[in-house]
Structure formats: C-alpha cells, structure tokens
Amino acid sequence: MTNDGLMIEVDNLTKRYAGHTAVSGISFTVNRGEIVGLLGPNGAGKSTTMRILSGYLPGTSGTVRVAGLDVFHDSTEVRRRIGYMPENNPLHLEMRVREYLKFRARLKGLGLKRSRERVDVVMQQCSLTDVSKRIIGQLSKGYRQRVGLADALVHEPDLIILDEPTIGLDPNQIRSVRKLIKSLAGAHTVLISTHILPEAEMTCNRMLIMFEGKILAADTPDNLQRLMSGNGQVVAEIAAPLEDLCNCWAQMAEVEHYDVSPADGEFFRCALTPSNGMDLRPHIFALVRERGWYLRELTRNRHSLEDIYVKITRRPEEEEGV
Amino acid sequence: MQAYLTLTRRELATFFLSISGYVIIAGLALLVGLDFVTLLNMVGTDPLSMPITQYFFNNLLLWIIIVLTAPVITMRTFALEKASGTFETLTTTPVGDGQIVAAKFTAAVIFFIVMWLPTVGYMFVVQHFANQPGALDTGTLCSMYLGLFLAGCFILSIGCFASALTKNQVVAGMITLVAGIALLMLNWLAQSVAPNGQWQSQILTLFNLSQQMMDFTRGILDTRVVVFYVSATFFFLFLTLRVIESRRWK
Numbered sequence: 001m002t003n004d005g006l007m008i009e010v011d012n013l014t015k016r017y018a019g020h021t022a023v024s025g026i027s028f029t030v031n032r033g034e035i036v037g038l039l040g041p042n043g044a045g046k047s048t049t050m051r052i053l054s055g056y057l058p059g060t061s062g063t064v065r066v067a068g069l070d071v072f073h074d075s076t077e078v079r080r081r082i083g084y085m086p087e088n089n090p091l092h093l094e095m096r097v098r099e100y101l102k103f104r105a106r107l108k109g110l111g112l113k114r115s116r117e118r119v120d121v122v123m124q125q126c127s128l129t130d131v132s133k134r135i136i137g138q139l140s141k142g143y144r145q146r147v148g149l150a151d152a153l154v155h156e157p158d159l160i161i162l163d164e165p166t167i168g169l170d171p172n173q174i175r176s177v178r179k180l181i182k183s184l185a186g187a188h189t190v191l192i193s194t195h196i197l198p199e200a201e202m203t204c205n206r207m208l209i210m211f212e213g214k215i216l217a218a219d220t221p222d223n224l225q226r227l228m229s230g231n232g233q234v235v236a237e238i239a240a241p242l243e244d245l246c247n248c249w250a251q252m253a254e255v256e257h258y259d260v261s262p263a264d265g266e267f268f269r270c271a272l273t274p275s276n277g278m279d280l281r282p283h284i285f286a287l288v289r290e291r292g293w294y295l296r297e298l299t300r301n302r303h304s305l306e307d308i309y310v311k312i313t314r315r316p317e318e319e320e321g322v
Numbered sequence: 323m324q325a326y327l328t329l330t331r332r333e334l335a336t337f338f339l340s341i342s343g344y345v346i347i348a349g350l351a352l353l354v355g356l357d358f359v360t361l362l363n364m365v366g367t368d369p370l371s372m373p374i375t376q377y378f379f380n381n382l383l384l385w386i387i388i389v390l391t392a393p394v395i396t397m398r399t400f401a402l403e404k405a406s407g408t409f410e411t412l413t414t415t416p417v418g419d420g421q422i423v424a425a426k427f428t429a430a431v432i433f434f435i436v437m438w439l440p441t442v443g444y445m446f447v448v449q450h451f452a453n454q455p456g457a458l459d460t461g462t463l464c465s466m467y468l469g470l471f472l473a474g475c476f477i478l479s480i481g482c483f484a485s486a487l488t489k490n491q492v493v494a495g496m497i498t499l500v501a502g503i504a505l506l507m508l509n510w511l512a513q514s515v516a517p518n519g520q521w522q523s524q525i526l527t528l529f530n531l532s533q534q535m536m537d538f539t540r541g542i543l544d545t546r547v548v549v550f551y552v553s554a555t556f557f558f559l560f561l562t563l564r565v566i567e568s569r570r571w572k
Contacts, residue, residue: 054414079415086410090408092332
C-alpha cells in the first residue's frame with residue numbers, strides 16, 4: 001500500500017492536553033524524499049506533532065497518515081516505516097554502541113544476519129565504527145546524537161523523524177550531523193524539528209513554521225524569504241554625480257522608491273526598492289556600465305530567515321504590546 | 323516473538339550486567355543466610371515436629387525478605403524507562419505493548435528465580451546434617467518452591483503495575499512494598515476483624531500470603547490458592563498493559 005507522492009498527510013490535526021491545546025488544527029503534507037523542517041520556538045507544538053506522527057501519542061482529532069496508512073489504526077505498520085529520534089535523544093546509557101544498535105534493530109524486526117549488516121552500515125554512515133565497543137554513557141554528546149541517528153536509520157525506514165537532532169552540540173558536531181541529514185535526502189523522507197534557523201535553512205527543502213500550535217507558514221526557504229521580505233531592496237554603492245544618479249532612479253520604471261546617501265569618497269549609497277519584487281541588480285549593473293560609472297557594491301537585501309521567523313512568531317505578543 | 327525475546331534479554335542484561343542485580347542477590351543471600359542459621363540452630367537442638375520447609379517459611383523474616391526484594395526488582399521496569407525517555411523510543415518501535423509487558427515481567431520473574439536458586443543448596447545441607455530421613459521430602463520441596471514461584475509472580479506483577487503507573491522509581495517501589503506488607507498483614511487483620519473465623523476473616527485469609535504459603539510448605543497443593551495466584555498475576559499484568567496502553571487514549 002505505497003502511495004507514490006505523499007509520505008505524510010496531516011489533516012486538521014488537533015492535540016489537547018488537559019488545560020491547553022498543544023496543536024490546533026494543523027494540516028500539511030510532505031512528499032517522498034523531501035527534507036522538511038518543522039520550525040518554531042519552544043512550546044510551539046513541534047514535539048507533540050512529531051510524537052503523534054511517530055505513533056507515541058494519539059491526536060485529539062484529525063487524521064494523520066504516513067505512507068498512506070493511518071498512524072492510529074495501522075500503528076504497528078506505520079512504526080515499521082518510521083525511524084524516530086525523540087527530543088533529548090534518550091538512549092540506554094549502560095549499553096555499548098554496537099550492542100544497543102543491534103538490540104534496536106532486532107526490536108524493529110530485522111533478522112539476525114540482516115541486523116548485523118545494517119548495524120555495520122549505519123555505524124559507518126554515522127562514523128561510529130571507532131566507538132562501536134564503547135559504553136554509550138561514556139561517549140560525548142556528539143557521538144550519542146549519532147547513535148540516536150543510527151538507531152533511527154537502522155531499519156531503513158521510509159520516514160525519519162528527528163526531534164531537535166543538533167541540540168546541545170558544538171559547531172563541528174552540528175555540522176557533521178547536518179551533513180549526515182542532508183545525505184539522507186532522496187532515499188528517505190526526513191522531518192526534522194528545530195528552533196535554530198540556519199539549520200533549517202541549510203538542510204531543508206521546505207520549512208513549516210509553527211507557533212502556538214498552528215502552522216503559520218510553509219514553503220521553501222527561498223520562497224519564504226521572497227514572500228516575507230516582499231520588496232527585495234537592493235543596495236548599490238556607485239561613484240557618480242549625485243544629480244545624475246537621482247535622475248536615473250527617478251526615470252527607471254522598475255524602481256518604486258529610492259534613497260541616496262553619501263558614502264565615503266565619491267561614492268553614494270543608493271537603497272532601491274523595486275516596484276514588483278523583481279531583482280534590480282541586472283538593471284543597475286547595465287546602467288552603470290552604460291554610463292561608465294564605478295560600482296563597488298551591489299547587494300540585494302534579503303530579509304534573513306531569522307527576521308521572518310521573529311516577525312511571524314512575535315506578532316501576537318507585539319499586538320498585545322509586550 | 324523475536325521482539326519479546328530481544329526485550330527479555332535486554333531486561334535481564336540490566337540485572338546481570340550492572341551492579342544492582344548482584345547487590346540484590348547478595349542482599350538476599352545474606353538475609354536468607356541469617357534465616358538459615360536460625361533454622362539450623364533449631365534443627366540442631368529440637369526434634370523436628372514439622373517439615374523443614376515449613377520451618378524455613380514459618381517465620382516473618384523470610385516474608386519480609388520476599389516483600390522487600392520484589393519492589394527492588396520491579397521498581398525500575400517501566401518507571402526508569404519513562405523517566406529517561408527510552409520508553410518513547412521503545413514504544414515507537416513496531417513492538418506491541420503486550421510484548422513489552424510480558425518481556426519485562428518475564429525478566430523480573432527469571433531474576434527472582436535466579437535469586438532464590440542458592441537456597442536449594444541450603445535444603446540439601448539441612449538434609450545432610452539433620453540425620454532424619456523424613457526431614458526433607460522432594461514433593462514438599464517442590465511444592466514449597468512452586469509456592470514461592472507463584473507468590474513471587476504475584477508480587478512482581480503488582481510491582482510491574484506500580485512501576486507502570488509512575489515515572490518515579492521510589493514511588494513505584496513504595497507502592498509495591500506497601501501492597502506486599504499489606505498482604506502479609508491481612509493475617510492479623512483477619513484475626514482482629516473477626517476473631518471467630520467468620521466469613522470476613524475467611525476472605526481476608528484467602529488473600530494472605532503467609533497463610534497460603536503454609537500449605538505449600540506442608541506439601542499441600544490447594545488448587546484454590548494456585549488459581550488465585552495465577553489469576554491475580556494475570557490480573558495485575560492486564561492492568562499494567564492497560565496503563566501502558568492508556569497513553570494512546572489519555
């Protein structure tokens with residue numbers, strides 16, 4: 001019962017705990033082979049969503065399907081297809097790496113020979129071969145995280161769900177974990193949650209921004225940027241007579257708004273806002289070349305995802321004047 | 323089945339690959355050893371008026387030991403996994419809740435059996451030195467160990483249930499301990515509630531551990547008691563399963 005297109009279908013999912021609503025009526029789909037980031041501040045409902053997807057918790061209402069199977073009714077089948085690494089990556093700290101992975105592989109129904117093979121493969125994949133005989137409790141956090149990842153991968157699941165996989169790691173470890181996640185694209189569908197933006201930006205094809213139990217935005221990182229930053233302001237530093245510059249900008253149809261301020265030397269710093277969100281840079285470059293001016297900087301001001309994130313997730317508080 | 327065996331193995335490994343299992347075994351060996359010495363003194367001075375097995379079980383110390391060890395064995399079964407979060411990774415594998423409960427209970431029971439194995443040796447020591455051919459009879463011995471096994475299963479199933487209820491090992495251990503001691507105290511309670519053996523006292527006696535054990539140690543297999551232990555064990559395991567499953571509808 002494989003569904004070619006969609007790996008995850010979440011329809012109007014709500015999860016209420018006693019007293020508060022963790023997830024309220026979210027819907028989204030994830031295609032096969034995608035890496036999707038679930039982004040949001042702490043307490044946005046990311047972990048709850050993932051727990052429901054992994055079959056650990058039931059939703060209060062709504063349906064969740066993984067590979068066309070209902071998470072609640074075909075729980076065992078779904079769990080077979082999911083590799084889930086919960087928040088904080090709980091492990092049996094008294095076990096050795098290899099022993100643990102083999103135990104997990106056997107639990108997930110792999111045969112003796114197959115589990116041995118797969119454990120070797122995932123240990124290689126996660127660079128754990130050197131520590132295969134070490135006790136997990138004595139490993140550094142980076143290694144433990146990789147043990148968790150290896151566990152999620154060991155039964156070759158269609159869908160890998162990673163809840164904050166890089167939390168608490170040092171920059172080098174974060175980098176290696178990200179690289180590993182990226183390498184999973186295509187063969188596996190990956191859903192990762194994070195509250196660290198660059199992480200989602202770097203690893204994901206698509207991002208879902210969650211806040212207070214709702215999905216506020218869902219798109220590719222690029223589209224999100226375009227969408228949210230909207231105007232795509234361009235900054236150019238040009239050495240030219242001030243009057244000429246102003247005239248040019250005023251005449252250029254694509255420029256909706258301009259602002260020229262003196263920079264050091266003969267240069268002027270021009271901040272140009274396009275009229276329809278288009279990229280002004282080629283036009284500016286053509287103009288400068290035509291006039292024989294000097295150009296020393298030409299950048300398109302992209303709102304960083306961080307701005308977008310802050311903008312989206314802060315809105316209600318600001319309205320309240322917090 | 324594979325998952326059940328894998329899990330049971332791991333559960334056993336937590337006992338035998340860590341110090342805690344050996345501490346429990348050593349503690350039990352010490353206490354039972356003390357009990358044994360008392361028994362030997364008795365056997366050495368007085369003529370035996372009842373089977374040795376009955377001497378062995380006819381004292382409160384032994385019951386305190388049984389009631390004490392059960393919580394120590396079972397308190398972490400679920401509580402520890404819940405506290406450390408590994409319960410989440412366990413229940414998101416394609417392993418049924420029933421298998422999880424069964425595996426954890428099996429491991430606890432196996433550990434309980436291993437714990438009591440050395441006492442088999444004690445019996446032979448007694449027989450060797452007691453110089454009374456009737457002192458120890460194989461049938462009585464078997465029925466005693468069967469009783470011990472059944473009572474163990476019962477208390478351990480209560481322990482599993484208590485452990486499933488909470489994240490806190492201490493709470494789980496305490497519930498089991500209280501339940502065990504309460505079961506022991508039913509005897510006295512029965513006497514104070516209805517001193518003349520009325521129906522209230524009979525009901526309470528039915529649930530009383532040491533009373534039931536008395537029959538086993540005499541070599542009497544009372545089917546009522548066996549049925550009670552077996553069904554009570556399954557009842558608590560069933561409750562445990564429901565508690566584990568409850569996260570799906572809570």
